Amino acid sequence: MLYVDGKWVEDGQVAVDPEDRGYNFGDGIYEVVRIYKGRMYQWDGHLTRLFRSAKEIKMELPWSHEELTDLANQLIAKNNITENDDASLYLQVSRGASPRVHDIPSGIKPVIMGFVRSKDRPVADMKKGWTAQLVEDIRWLRCDIKTLNLLGAVLVKQYAKDAGAQESILHRNGVITECSASNLFVVKNGELYTHQADNLILHGITRQVVIDLARDNGITVHEEAFDIAFLQQADEVFLTSTTAEIMPLISVDGAAVGNGHPGPVILKLQDLFEQHINTSVLV
């Protein structure tokens, strides 16, 4: 069951207005929320980011936090996601439908759409790690907005896959930003480094959880930009996202990171993250 513009619709029965601006321009925003054991993890953070993204693209959301929470819980219930299930919730809001012009039409009504899919935690991958390829960050200058307009992310991910790697690490003129769909961290001498939360990266919910967990456990975190040479000398490298959690990167451009296996700081953070999932109050 999907929720589309105020109605419950079966899979395969959704009609998209050909002049929906999400469809024509990628003019809209979205969130992907983790569901562990049938309940949402970090929901407040996702809601806050959704409202921030809306504001940044000059879109007013006509729903309250309570209404969206209720909708998310209905999506979970109607899709029979129970306490035995891990899943992900996709929620998107497009600017709405109107005759096609670039500037924002007045009086336009946002169109909300949501669905839930079963999704296991990537347990085996998190033990082994992924390979990564450096790719130029060809995206725009407002990567802090979680916009539907993802063609830059699509292309950089494909460049990495074409080069035989599982994920791209993006750089702007040699400065590392993040990955195609995740934030990047490196470990050097037991300390964490990740790009500051500015306009060049998405302010990842998982990134913030990891920073908080690290600091609470005595690991120093530097939120500052670093370059390719620093990445190449890192002891450990990992990415974070809602669905990939804390994913070790075991090689960059074919060269092993450290000894080619997830290192001790990553293992520690994965352990702390697992405890956090199990002890957080899920909505």
Ligand code: PMP
């Ligand atoms: N950066 C980008 C570009 C992303 O698309 C995402 C989300 N998939 C992230 C970082 C990670 O954000 P989060 O931890 O909130 O999923």
